[in-house]
Amino acid sequence: MAEIVFDHVTKVFQEQIALEDISFQIEKGEFVFVTGKSGAGKSTLLELLIKQQEPTAGNVFGFQKALGVLKEKEIPHYRRRLGIMSPEIGMLNNMTVYENVALALYAVEQGGKGMKRKIMRALGLVGIAEKAYAYPKELSGGEQARMLLARAMVVNPDVLIADEPTANLDPDAAWDMMLLFNEIHRQGKTLIIATHARELVTIMRKRVITLVAGALVADEKNAIYNQKAMDIFEERRVLQERENKLEKNINIL
Numbered sequence: 001m002a003e004i005v006f007d008h009v010t011k012v013f014q015e016q017i018a019l020e021d022i023s024f025q026i027e028k029g030e031f032v033f034v035t036g037k038s039g040a041g042k043s044t045l046l047e048l049l050i051k052q053q054e055p056t057a058g059n060v061f062g063f064q065k066a067l068g069v070l071k072e073k074e075i076p077h078y079r080r081r082l083g084i085m086s087p088e089i090g091m092l093n094n095m096t097v098y099e100n101v102a103l104a105l106y107a108v109e110q111g112g113k114g115m116k117r118k119i120m121r122a123l124g125l126v127g128i129a130e131k132a133y134a135y136p137k138e139l140s141g142g143e144q145a146r147m148l149l150a151r152a153m154v155v156n157p158d159v160l161i162a163d164e165p166t167a168n169l170d171p172d173a174a175w176d177m178m179l180l181f182n183e184i185h186r187q188g189k190t191l192i193i194a195t196h197a198r199e200l201v202t203i204m205r206k207r208v209i210t211l212v213a214g215a216l217v218a219d220e221k222n223a224i225y226n227q228k229a230m231d232i233f234e235e236r237r238v239l240q241e242r243e244n245k246l247e248k249n250i251n252i253l
Contacts, residue, residue: 009058036211042194083157122154142173
């Protein structure tokens, strides 16, 4: 059963195409990498999925419901089913690890009874339970990333979404993070990870969706990092096809 569906989705920002006619679906329990170089549309895709942005055309579906028809009061309930690990949602340095993770529970109105148990379980899952009352500046880069993962997982989401989770980590810490993602996947969670970490994607051998200049150019299972993601000639091809299509439409008009 598909948990996530993109149906001919296009997103345009001030006449710049961020995503063009994107279609795919993700089944419950899949582990999917979304790859492409900076500016390819990875973060935009995730923002549409968590309903921080609205598509210019097409439809996004989450858990068999079109996100475009969700009422304002339904959006928090939808987001409770998502665990979001993003550099845009950083840590607060004046709060302890415990307090930072607690923020996610408050955001989805799950504070109160059982809160400490949930937080410590999430910190235990990522291996930093002993750091619960430390401050972020007292953690290594890898431990800080684990704290952000704990914050995403503390709400017990159906789908974990991570945007460039290893971008600022050394190779050992980045690999540790991938092992954690793999363990979370083994527990039955659906994972969607946007990254340009070529070596890690290749080693993990999961499903790989490849974006180039906002176009979906490959969708492969049990795959390595697709070289089209960084191929300047592939990018030129996509942009040329887009320009040709635009000129054709203008001529028709």
